[in-house]
Amino acid sequence: MTQGSISTRGAPSRWLVLEPGGSLGQAREWVRKAVGDLGADHCLAVQLVVTELLTNAHDHAGGAGTLRLRVEADPCSVYVELDDRSADAPILRQAKPEALRGRGLMMVDQLSAAWGSRPRAGMGKTVWAQISCETYEWEPCAEAA
Numbered sequence: 001m002t003q004g005s006i007s008t009r010g011a012p013s014r015w016l017v018l019e020p021g022g023s024l025g026q027a028r029e030w031v032r033k034a035v036g037d038l039g040a041d042h043c044l045a046v047q048l049v050v051t052e053l054l055t056n057a058h059d060h061a062g063g064a065g066t067l068r069l070r071v072e073a074d075p076c077s078v079y080v081e082l083d084d085r086s087a088d089a090p091i092l093r094q095a096k097p098e099a100l101r102g103r104g105l106m107m108v109d110q111l112s113a114a115w116g117s118r119p120r121a122g123m124g125k126t127v128w129a130q131i132s133c134e135t136y137e138w139e140p141c142a143e144a145a
């Protein structure tokens, strides 16, 4: 296992949980460690998706809540869930060619095998995404040890 890794790859999968309150940089570092055993492309795709979900929660949903991540070995897949405080479902918009922003969810949509959101009991919602080696032509991740 890679040094500094918190991934459970090869073990029965379980959710890794990051409580809210840290910086975006800290969350990215946590994700990098969580998926550090995966191949470079898969690892990067997960980091990009999580960054967009966190940014989206910050910009449109009153801040990011708890972040959960689960690494599955067979098929090689990463499930991401992020709670926020807005009940509004994220909207996939077609950004104008000249627009600098507004492409975040487009990227999530393209990198994910599936994604969506569901209402959360009490308040807000959970946005989720599945990033899988099965749906991409990137270099497959090595077999779990």
Ligand SMILES: [Zn+2]
Residues within 6 Å of the ligand: 038, 039, 042, 076, 077, 132, 133, 140, 141
């Ligand atoms: Zn993979």
